[in-house]
Amino acid sequence: MRLHITLCASIIFAVIGFIAGPALASEPLPWQMGFQEPAGSIAEKAQSLHDLLLIVITAISVFVLALLVYTCVRYRESSNPVPSKTSHNTTIEVLWTVIPVLILVVIAVPSFRLLYYMDETKNTDMVVKITGNQWYWNYEYPDEKIGFDSYIIDEADLAPGQPRLLSVDNPMVVPEGTRIKLLITGNDVMHSFFVPSLAVQTYSIIGRVNEVWIDVPMGAKSYYGQCNQICGVNHAYMPIVVKAVSQQDYATWLVTAKDEFAMGDNVQPSGSQDIQLASAQ
Ligand SMILES: [Cu+2]
Numbered sequence: 001m002r003l004h005i006t007l008c009a010s011i012i013f014a015v016i017g018f019i020a021g022p023a024l025a026s027e028p029l030p031w032q033m034g035f036q037e038p039a040g041s042i043a044e045k046a047q048s049l050h051d052l053l054l055i056v057i058t059a060i061s062v063f064v065l066a067l068l069v070y071t072c073v074r075y076r077e078s079s080n081p082v083p084s085k086t087s088h089n090t091t092i093e094v095l096w097t098v099i100p101v102l103i104l105v106v107i108a109v110p111s112f113r114l115l116y117y118m119d120e121t122k123n124t125d126m127v128v129k130i131t132g133n134q135w136y137w138n139y140e141y142p143d144e145k146i147g148f149d150s151y152i153i154d155e156a157d158l159a160p161g162q163p164r165l166l167s168v169d170n171p172m173v174v175p176e177g178t179r180i181k182l183l184i185t186g187n188d189v190m191h192s193f194f195v196p197s198l199a200v201q202t203y204s205i206i207g208r209v210n211e212v213w214i215d216v217p218m219g220a221k222s223y224y225g226q227c228n229q230i231c232g233v234n235h236a237y238m239p240i241v242v243k244a245v246s247q248q249d250y251a252t253w254l255v256t257a258k259d260e261f262a263m264g265d266n267v268q269p270s271g272s273q274d275i276q277l278a279s280a281q
Helices: 002-020 040-074 090-119 247-260 272-280
Strands: 126-133 136-141 146-150 172-175 178-186 191-195 200-204 210-216 221-227 239-245
Touching: 040 090, 040 210, 126 172, 126 191, 126 200, 146 247, 172 178, 172 247, 178 191, 178 200, 191 239, 200 210, 210 239, 239 247
Parallel strands: 126 178, 172 239
Antiparallel strands: 126 136, 136 146, 178 210, 191 200, 191 221, 221 239
């Protein structure tokens, strides 16, 4: 009975979440079972690869389970008192080698296709450099010469509608319908820039720049993510918000951002100076 109630509640939550969720934001929903709704071409391809893999692994698991059950029943001691002493069977050995190879080939084709698609960062519209710090993110727009830190908003300071543990003071604002090259690096320990709905998860490592791209679809929407590499005591408190806005709103935002977050030609991201000072001492 209790199981039924829990099950019904989870289905209702999932349906409510599905109806209410997608319009404004991509974020985890109560009782969510699957992926967040994929946003952009990379996430859609990743989701369809996942769906294919789910079919393959389910079929394999059911087949192996059926074989096990059949063997246990058919060859139990009472119905099979004298066990076979067969040690080789060439046909079966060929089959259990060739069939898994074929399955792996079927999986490899879409998998490599997606890997190469994700690797192709040439046709992007703009660049954002992202630096992981203990425990916040820094975003730089090199073409606009702006850069700013992005900190979590304390639970006590959340405005109505802002999700707990996921909201930040300065989101990474981007125009809708753009392909954005991300240059991801770090300033101290390893972090990981992870936005599930955009299917991006890339390590941020000091002294190294990892290049990826995201395909931000049309529509004003916030895509929520978090650091995904244990990076110290406040690891759970450095969320990510990629805020897609209309081209017009982006232009308006840029005007104020250039005022507020202007960088000189040689300005380093905040945090790196601290490290240099610390190592000089
Ligand atoms: Cu972390």
